[in-house]
Amino acid sequence: MIPRLAGCTVAAALALSTASWAQDIRIGIPTAQSSAAGVADHQDWLNGAMMAIEEINAAGGVDGRMLAAEVVDIDLLSPEGTVGAFQALDAREVHAIASAFVLIPQPAMDAAAASGVPYMHGNTQISSTRLVEENPERYRNIFMIDPDETFYGSGFIQYLDRLVETGQWEPANNRVHIVQEQIAYTQVISEAAQRAIADSGGTWELARVTDIQFPVQDWTPVINALKAEGAGVIFVSHWVAAELAAFAQQFAFDPTPDSLVYLQYGPSQPEFLDLARGAGEDMIWGTVLGTPRTEEGRAFREAYMAEHGDNMGEVYTASAYDTVMMLAEVWKSTPPEEFDAVGDAIRALRYEGISGTYTFDRPQQRPLSYPWETDELSEGMPHLVYQVQDNTHTIILPESLAESSYQTPHWAE
Incomplete structure (x- = not known):
């Protein structure tokens, strides 16, 4: 005998479930x-x-x-x-x-x-x-x-021009130090940034490229290389939030005093702010696919x-x-x-x-x-650049969507 379930046989219930699944x-x-x-x-x-x-x-x-x-x-x-x-x-x-x-x-x-x-x-x-x-x-x-992802590299270099042109930032020097992880995604971003630097007509200069390998166990050698170079811009082409939070903590303990720090993408992940525990303050990052305000x-x-x-x-x-x-x-x-x-x-x-x-x-x-392929906001996906301000991700570029202006990092004051 087939047991009954809520007024119908199990076989009928299965048939109804299958029919519903087929319609979904x-x-x-x-x-x-x-x-x-x-x-x-x-x-x-x-x-x-x-x-x-x-x-x-x-x-x-x-x-x-x-x-x-x-x-x-x-x-x-x-x-x-x-x-x-x-x-x-x-x-x-x-x-x-x-x-x-x-x-x-x-x-x-x-x-x-x-x-x-x-x-x-x-x-x-x-x-x-x-x-x-x-x-x-x-x-x-x-x-x-x-x-x-190429816009993470080329777009960011052009956004540096915007920060200078609008008077929001005066770089200590025009050198860019790139830290790059060894997967295709981060390599492509790094290469795009290097091309944009080369195409800048001397406005920006590539200082050095430092390689890292996932998983990054200790950022000390990288921090030492950054300090030795003293570039006006530090560009970290890496995407893992937990590791970037560890970088932020070590950098905050021993910063390169005059550098703007760009962490590419990883701070977008919600654990970054939790794990950085305040050390991410004033660092900037970007995304070609974000949530405009x-x-x-x-x-x-x-x-x-x-x-x-x-x-x-x-x-x-x-x-x-x-x-x-x-x-x-x-x-x-x-x-x-x-x-x-x-x-x-x-x-x-x-x-x-x-x-x-x-x-x-x-x-x-x-x-x-x-704004890199269309100058009409209504026709594309905005490339957003954020700065961590008061432990909150705050949009600073493009100007048409900005919530705030770039603020001088506390380590540079």
Whole structure:
């Protein structure tokens, strides 16, 4: 005899569950949970994506169909772990993949391309967009939601010009000391900065390049090299928040007195301020994909912090929310099961999100960078530069979105 459950047989309950699952629109979210890197950013992304899913479902879904998140663990440090996560999502028959980033792009892209599933990601790697540009048919349904990492290097050097021109900062000297980690992402950023320095016509000069290797156990040799060089700008091309917090603590104990310190991206991760314990004060960092303090940006921050706490990641929270909203917008007029039609609709999309304006109608299938590729804020993704002021991430550039001016670091006063 088949046992009964809440007025129906187990078999009928399973049939109803299967029918409901078949009607759901499933979004695959590969999320680093046990990886040695990327966990904080990926949790930010998952949180932001779930906020969008819950909001859409509360409003009735997409044409009456509910959105469902399919979350799998991903090891970002190995191609096998990356491919395994994407294959697991394919087995769950997802209608799209929304990913914060992977560190090794091509295996993930090839895994998605095998099924043609629309794959939207924040890899922030020029290697990803070059693959799309060079293989438009194979990677037709793969889209990067932000400008590439080269702008971290070239854009920052140009932002130094802005700080000088506006009288916010008078450099002690024109030399830039770059500290670079040994993965492709940070190397590309460093190389872009070096090209921009070389192209500055003598305005800026490369002082020295110091290599580091993840994981950084002790910053003392780096601090000693920085002090010996005495460059007016210290550019740390590294992205791991915990290690940058350790750098900040050691630098605060023995600073290079006249240097502006730029930590590239890692302070965006919420643990930076907690781990730095005040040592990050006055340091600056940037992101090509952030949360501007527009009316919409402030409202999102308030909603996010009400649910997840005050220390919000600045990058992958709002962008994940935007990505799910973009997919829902496309699915309103295009069946989620028709992958190529969805890809065509994404290419034709212009979406004004919290993080900026997303467009994908170019060979790289990524948005434009403001102010480097478009001088219209409404047409691109703003490259934001923050300074830690009163233990808070405060936008200082571009001027059109600034909350405050650059303040002289306490170690230089």
